[in-house]
Amino acid sequence: MLFFSELHENSAAETITAKTVEELIKIPHFSNLDEFYLDEIPDTFEIETFFEYIKKNKKTKFWFEFSDKIFVDYQLRLDRIVQEIVFSENHGYKPPWILYKGVSHRKELHELFFLHH
Template sequence: MLPSEKLNFQGPYLRQNWSLPDSFIYNLAIKPSNANGFAKLVKSCKYFYSKNPVSLSPIFPKLYKTDFEKLDLSIQTISYNDFLFISSNVENIELIRVVIKNEEVPYTIVPLEKLVKALPKIKNISLCENQNHMSSIFTRNTVKELLIIPHFSKISKITLHNIPETFDIETFFAFIKKNKITKFRLYFHHSFSAAYKNCLEAIIDEILQTENHDYKVPCICFYGLEEKKWKKLQSLYDKN
């Protein structure tokens, strides 16, 4: 049983029957005349934001400095330099389908370990990346690089979605058992090999068969995990 992925728009909806031609409405969404007018359109109907999600990039040059302690971004593409500018003081961060790119062309996605290293005050991280990107925020070196970041082991809570099998879960689980501070929620991508699935199963079985945990039990979920095991693991996680 897998938990539902967070959605941007939830609840019932009805297809709009515009009094104006669809082409006119589309152009209105893509090329709004001004920011105030577009804000009113977004409040009136989900359609306008879905066709033209607000982009943060034009805002950055107008900012003098930022002191954000909490940062939630969704469906954005920003540069690494802009990320550094807005996140230097961030303690809580949530990134939903956000692409943070290096400046070089063609651009590459900044890996998770580089983002964490740039967040010295971070306490809580929640990350869900877009499954359709050609490259991933997770690399083969992600676990290795994360574990040498001094403040990584002091983070209170880390939630990661769509983790690929390049993620070295065995090394990471060994770290989890030594860490006494961080609560982990790890949701794995639906596509992985049988060998990787067996590895995840073995880790979960070890957790469930251990009577007394001297570490914070992680919540680990993947497609194909038995519901009984999932519920028991969730219960142990909640008791942390």
């Protein structure tokens, strides 16, 4: 099964809430998706919770592009996740593509994303 989700700037802020991650991982077939893409993600998205889910999911390719309007403290949270992905020696999951303004280690993240997919 292939799933491709795209939210555009006008709807993402209204659609993604603090409960979005919790609701997504409750969907029975969610773990069987081949691909999952979100665009213009606001800082209400619970990225740490979703990253823990990603590390348990061996099947799905995740693509995340965050809004340019996210706050600096949220960017720092994303930085910690990107660093964990880049500096981890073993990936038991498919490293996600994470794009946001000011992303560090973009080249390394890009290489890992395509190496594992």
